[in-house]
Amino acid sequence: AQRVTQPEKLLSVFKGAPVELKCNYSYSGSPELFWYVQYSRQRLQLLLRHISRESIKGFTADLNKGETSFHLKKPFAQEEDSAMYYCALKVPNDYKLSFGAGTTVTVRA
Amino acid sequence: GAGVSQSPSNKVTEKGKDVELRCDPISGHTALYWYRQRLGQGLEFLIYFQGNSAPDKSGLPSDRFSAERTGESVSTLTIQRTQQEDSAVYLCASYGRGTGELFFGEGSRLTVL
Numbered sequence: 001a002q003r004v005t006q007p008e009k010l011l012s013v014f015k016g017a018p019v020e021l022k023c024n025y026s027y028s029g030s031p032e033l034f035w036y037v038q039y040s041r042q043r044l045q046l047l048l049r050h051i052s053r054e055s056i057k058g059f060t061a062d063l064n065k066g067e068t069s070f071h072l073k074k075p076f077a078q079e080e081d082s083a084m085y086y087c088a089l090k091v092p093n094d095y096k097l098s099f100g101a102g103t104t105v106t107v108r109a
Numbered sequence: 110g111a112g113v114s115q116s117p118s119n120k121v122t123e124k125g126k127d128v129e130l131r132c133d134p135i136s137g138h139t140a141l142y143w144y145r146q147r148l149g150q151g152l153e154f155l156i157y158f159q160g161n162s163a164p165d166k167s168g169l170p171s172d173r174f175s176a177e178r179t180g181e182s183v184s185t186l187t188i189q190r191t192q193q194e195d196s197a198v199y200l201c202a203s204y205g206r207g208t209g210e211l212f213f214g215e216g217s218r219l220t221v222l
Contacts, residue, residue, distance in 0.1 A: 006151075036211070043112075044152075044200065044213040086152060088211075095140040095159050095204055097211060101151030 002027040004089050006100035013077050014108050021072040021103045023061075023087030033063055033070040034088040034097070044086070047072075057081070077107045111135070115201050115214035122191055123222055130186045130217045134203030141178055142211065143186050144200040145170075152200070158184060191221045 003026045013019045025031065035047040048056045050063040050070060061072045070087060087100040114133040122128050134141050143155040154168035158178040169175070173191075178184035188195055198218050202211040 034210075043215045044202075044211075046210045049210070096154075096157055096165060097142070097204075098154065099144070099152040 002031065002089055002091055002098050004087050004098050004100035006085075006087055006103050008103045009101065010104050010106070012106045012108060015079055016076050019074050019077040019081070019105065019107070021085050021087075021105065023070045023072065023100060025068050025070065025087075025089050027068070027089060027091060029091065030065070031092075032090040033061070034090070035059070035061055035070075035072050036086040036088055036099070038084045038086070039080075040083070047085070077105075079107045079109060081105060082107045113201055113203050113212050113214035115199075115217050117217055118215065119218045119220075121220045121222065124193060125190055127187065127189045128191055128219060130188075130199050130201075130219070132184045132186070132201030132203075132214060134181070134184070134201070135205070135212055137181070138203035138205045138212070139181055140204040141181075141184050142202045142204070143176055143184070144202065145197045146200055146216070147197045155186070155199075188219075191219075193221045195219060196221045 005024045033050040036044050037047040038044045059074045063070050084102050084104050086102045088097045090097050116131045140159045142157045145153040156166050156176045158164045173189045176186045198216040200216045202213045204211050
């Protein structure tokens with residue numbers, strides 16, 4: 001069965017510093033990978049997906065099939081990036097999304 | 110409404126009581142999920158419904174938990190004989206065909222005293 005691992009439970013960075021959230025997965029095929037974000041007092045929402053290859057709010061994520069990783073990166077963190085981030089995986093022909101345990105990011109002034 | 114709606118938003122109950130949580134998905138969304146989010150922890154998959162197919166109940170933690178969905182409409186999650194460890198936010202999400210995106214509700218916060 002597929003599995004998503006986010007090794008960092010908490011991540012604290014200073015404003016303006018780079019931030020990287022790690023995500024590794026176990027699946028032998030070609031999955032779809034996503035990052036979801038939950039800001040304080042807001043509902044969980046999609047941040048970005050690997051098939052879009054787009055940058056959202058300055059964040060990017062590259063799917064590395066060799067390393068089975070989908071790390072989320074932003075070169076200059078902002079205070080409004082403080083949130084809980086979840087990596088998620090979907091396998092072909094299945095609607096089920098499996099989530100990692102989440103990483104809480106705190107950006108300090 | 111435009112989004113996924115859940116009720117109640119907050120529920121405080123006594124240990125041993127039954128509770129029912131409701132989810133109204135986005136109209137037309139074929140798949141619906143229930144997740145549990147305990148304080149300080151990540152999302153724990155409970156159950157998912159896909160159209161008229163048999164639901165995937167593999168995440169339900171015990172037989173005290175059950176869920177129903179009629180067609181592609183409202184779903185209810187029922188917890189019988191609640192325990193303190195059931196205290197959590199229960200999140201519902203619906204998923205449109207081919208979009209690859211889950212739309213979450215605001216959750217139902219359950220506190221078992």
